[in-house]
Amino acid sequence: MKAGAVILAGGKSSRMGKNKALLQINGITTIERTKNSLREVFDDILLVANDAEKYRFLNVPITKDKVIDKGPLAGIHAGLLTANHDTNVFVACDMPFISSKLAKLLVELSDGYDAVVPVINGEQHPLFAVYKRSIIRVIENCFETKQLRIKSLLNQVNVKYVTEDQLKNKEIDKLEQVFYNMNHPFEYEKAKIIAKQ
Incomplete structure (x- = not known):
């Protein structure tokens, strides 16, 4: 596939009280679960x-x-800026499934768009979404103008929003x-508990 995957693990985990990327579920850290899933594609x-x-234990570029x-x-x-591909799917490190x-x-679905963002039950999910290199300058402008919400970025680029209705019949298990x-x-x-089920 001519695209890459980027895992975001830069958060401070202040609400969790400990590094959520390294929390274990069924004996595997959350971030390893994410990496292993992405590695399938x-x-x-x-x-x-x-x-x-x-x-370092993940053995991926950082x-x-x-x-x-x-x-x-x-x-x-x-x-x-660092990825090898123009198109990349970005995933937050705190999404174990x-x-x-x-x-x-x-x-x-990203052909012709700067970004692809799922919208499930009316809620946007910009941290499991596709972004292209074409938006780098727009992001830098957001920094300069102190517009730090991802929503501010999305308002300035060409986004394809994908709803759960559009994802039905795509054989994606347990979408929510x-x-x-x-x-x-x-x-x-x-x-x-979910993982044990």
Whole structure:
């Protein structure tokens, strides 16, 4: 596939109280689960993390934010600057049940667009989405104008929004579970229960 995958692990995990990327589910860290799922489809996987030493065990290239303290937008920026491909699917490190099939589909839907963002039950999911190198300058302009929300970026580029209705019949299992993310300890506990089921 002529696209790459980028895992974002630059967050501070302040609500969780510990590094959520390294929390284990069924004996495997969340970030390894993400990497293993993406590896089913993507040969090129890049990690964006500001503390590279913690993630050497993943055996993937690691880059860090080029612009400091700008949130997930800085991670997308660093990933696009470093990735080997113009088109990349980006995934947050706190989503233990991502679907490689969905990641592949989002890439396939990206022709003619700067970004592809799923919208499930009316909620946008910009941290399991496709972004292209064509938006780097727009991101840098967002930094300059202090528009740090990803939504601000999306308002300025050509985005394909994909709803659950458009994903039906695509054989993507448990669609809502795919977008489950862990920010608080109770969400981690729930993830462990889901994984056992």
